[in-house]
Amino acid sequence: MTTLTDPPAESFRLSQLIYDTRYRSMTIQVVALIGFVALFAWLISNTITNLALLGKDFNFGFLSVRSGYDINQRLVEYSSDSSHLRAAYVGLLNTLLVAVLGCALATVIGVFVGVLRLSNNWLTAKMMTIYVEAFRNIPVLLWIVAFFAVLTEATPAPRAFRGESPAASMVLNDSVAFTNRGIYVPSPTWGDGSLFVVVVFLLSLAGIWWFGRYAHKRQNETGDILPTFWIKLAIFFVPVVIAYFILGRPVGLEYPALKGFNFSGGLQFRNSLLALWLALSCYTGAFIAENVRAGILAISRGQSEAASALGLRPNRTMNLVVLPQALRVIIPPLISQYLNLTKNSSLAIAVGYMDLRATLGGITLNQTGRELECMLLMMGIYLIISLAISGSMNVYNNSVKLKER
Amino acid sequence: MYKSVLFGVLTVSGLVAGAATAATLDDVKARGSLNCGVTTGVPGFAAPDANGVWEGFDVDVCRAVASAIFGDPTAVNFTPTTGQTRFTALASGEIDMLARNTTWTFSRDVDLKFEFTGVNYYDGQGFMVPKDLGVSSATELDGATICIQTGTTTELNLADYFRANKISYEPVPIETSAEARQQFLAGACDVYTTDASALAAIRATFETPGDFTVLPEIISKEPLGPLVRHGDNGWGDIVRWSLNAMITAEELGVTSANAGELSGGSDNPEINRLLGSEGNLGEQLGLSADWAKNIIMSVGNYGEVFGTNIGENTPIGIARGLNAQWKDGGLIYSPPFR
Structure with missing residues (x-):
């Protein structure tokens, strides 16, 4: 008869940390962690020591101090009496403005070019x-400068519009002026009752959405296709126009007019904004076009052949069959293109x-001399913007990706 | 163990950081050349010539310091800096000194931890406009588009001036002087504002300088001078007294032509102390006895430097005005060499 005895409980020896595979991976991880923490501690302490040696402290108190400089493009109230924090906010809004405009235009350009690049027309x-090749392979900074140079050099100065027989004149019935400082367009003025017109406009947008759903449902049930485009167009225009005239034209237009050195009145789109917007859009649009092309090519040929066999025209095949499937491939790289554009x-x-970068990371940094604080703050803000963009795009991606059941 | 590693690292990094701040003079001598920050190009003040050799009024301050240390005005590495990058370059140690028409202000001196070592040009902010604009005073500039270099005191002066006069303007921020020139000539801005000296310098580079005029208003005080980092007073003394040597030399009538002759000894004890034939001023600075003689022989005295770079016989044509010697009714004044 054999007796089973437990193997003697092995006491833990220090050498097991290295030679025993059960513990080794943990040892390596702990050592790596200590090394990482030490490196980080060294970086921070080095910064603190060097700042102390320079006699500088680390605080963000400068943000509440009067900024003292002016900013030309302000989306919110700002003057040289405002604080540096306010200046940074104005700058942030300007960044977001160009990022949003840029992402929108880049997407339009990208989809358009990506589809056309696969066209059968040679x-x-x-x-x-x-x-695509021209924009993708030249640095975006050069494109920005080039667009700006074209916009400033090819357009007349405001003083060319002056005099009996001016060298330049406004276009579109004297309402739009192209100058080397930007494009001036009429801006709306809001009189009494304009709120009602706006409400009617919003209601008609809701109406268009509701009608689209109704037409879709009807098509599913009966197979009838309503002339949606014309009906939507009518819903868009008719109620607003009726409300506008019933209320006695409350919404007017203020035309830009030459006054003093510049045009005043109306809206000014500065050349700096236009150049940046167009250059970023065309540059990023070229990358998006490649993503779109790759997405379309990823859809098997059988899909479009099947669509043709069902009698769909090429237009509808693209819109109803190919693009919706291609989106699944296109969206993830599209997110990183949006991030690139923003950065x-x-x-x-x-x-x-x-x-x-020009307010907080430029003038404020320079006037206050707080390089570290400004840079950290700016990096933090860009990080938050980027994470917000990729977060919201991921939500969209989840909604279009293949649902596995 | 965790903690001890942390403390050990802290100690080591402290030592490393401590060792990094040796005397600037030793660093410069070991390197064999001076790193000097200048503008990206303002004719007459600091600009490379056709052969790529930097020349100008501010450049000569750098060359004077190099002459004092090495006896060689060419032992300088010039680093072009913009209004935005100059202070970071100096604070980080990338350059040893900055001679880039930089205005001496309280906050730069105290808060940014720099040491201004004197004033080599007394300036003020002015406005330049095309003549056909028909403007004769800055108070008529309501609504004008104004090109301005970012990161400068002129930006703040401009905001204050227009606010005080209750008139509006549209600022167009510009990085470099060359960019400002292009924008101004293209008419993208009505007015260009910066220090009056720089306006004169830029106007001289226009094809038709006569079509442009500098308005009479000078809206600020802009004392421009070289600066160094806080914390190395010995180095600051060298830069300060190199400039003072040029100023004193003009006052005493010592020029690049006669300095060699006068260094053999003269009747004026201050000249002797300056040129090193008497006393040990050079030794006190940690330099050779003939440091000031080298400056004057190779670069010239203040008046010569002013005359050859920006004086009335140059295309820039700036009169001495405030920058005349104190004896001639100007503000240029050096403490005595004794």
Whole structure:
């Protein structure tokens, strides 16, 4: 008879940390962690020591001090009496403005070019190829400067509009002026009752949405296709126009007019904004076009052949069959293109656009001498913007990606 | 163990950081050349010539310091800096001194921890406009678009001036002087504002300087001078007294032509102390006895430097005005060499 005895309980020996595979990986991780923490501690302590040696402290008190400088493009109230924090906020809004405008236009350009590059028309496809290669392979800073140079050098100065027989004149019935300082367009003025018109406009937008759903449902049930485009167009215009005239034209237009040195009245789109917006959009649009093309090519040929077999025209095949499936491939790289565009907008200072980099990271940094604080703050803000963009795009991505059941 | 590693690292990094701040003079001598920050190009003050050699009024301050240390005015590495990058470059130690028409202000001196070592040009902010604009005073500039270099005192002066006069303007921020020139000539801005000296310098580079005029208003005091970092007073003394040597030399009538002759000894004891034939001023600075003689022989005295770079016989054509010697009714004044 054999007796089973437990193996003697092995006492833990220190050498097991290295030679015993059960413990080794943990040892390596702990050592790596200590090394990482030590490196980080060294960086921080080195910074503190060097700041102390320079006699500088680390605080953000300067943000509440009067800024003392002016900013040309302000989306919110700001003057040289406002604080540095306010200046940074103005800059942040300018950054967001160009980022949002840029992402929107880049997407339009990207989808358009990406689809056309696959066109069967030889000339169209080649032209789109040239566009994509030209924009993708030249640094975006050069494009920004080039767009700005074209906008300032090719357009007349405001003083060319003056005099009996001016060298330049406004276009579109004297309502829009192209100058080397920007484009001036009429701006709306809001009189009594304009709120009602706006409400009617919003209601008609809701109506268009509701009608779209109704038409879709009806098509599913009966197979009838309503002429949605014309009906939507009518819902868009008719109620607003009726309300506008019943209330006695409450919404007017203020036209830009030459006054003193510049045009005043109306809205001014500064050349710095236009150059930055167009350059970033065309540059990023070229990358998005490639993503779109890759997405479309990823859809198997059988899909479009099947659509053709069902009698769908090429237009509808693209819109109803290919693009919805291609989106699943397109969205993830699209997110990183949006992030790139937003980060590239910090090149704005090259054309004097007052974004976050130019206010907080430029003038404020310079006037207060708080390099470390300004840079950390700016990095933090860009990080938050980028995470917010990728967060919201991920939500969208989840909604279009293949649902596995 | 965790803690001891942390403390050990802290100690080591403290030692490393401590060792990094040796005397600037030793660093410069070991390197064999002076790192000097200048503008990215303002004709007459600091700009490379056709051969790429930097020359100008501010450049000569750098060359004077190099001459004092090495006896060689060419032992300088010039680093072009913009209004935005200059202070970071100096604070980080990338350059040993900054001679870049920088205005001496309280906050730069105290808060940014720099030491201004004197004033080599007394300036004020002015406005330049095209003549056909028909403007004769800055108070008529309501609504004008104004090109301005960012990160400068002029930016703050401009905001204050227009606010005080209750008139509006549209600022167009610009990085460099070359960019400002292009924008101004293209008419993208009506007015260009910066220090009056720089306006004169830029106007001289226009094809038709006569079509542009500098308005009479000078809206600020802009004492421009070289600066160094806080914390190394010995180095600050060298830069300060190199400039003072140029000023004193002009006052005493010592020029690049006669300095060699006068250094053999003269009747004026101050000249002898300056040129090193009497006393040990050079030794006190940690330099050779003929440091000031080297400056004057190779760069010239203040008046010569002013005359060859920006004086009335140059295209820039600035009169001495405030920058004349105190004896001639100006503000240029050096403490005595004794």
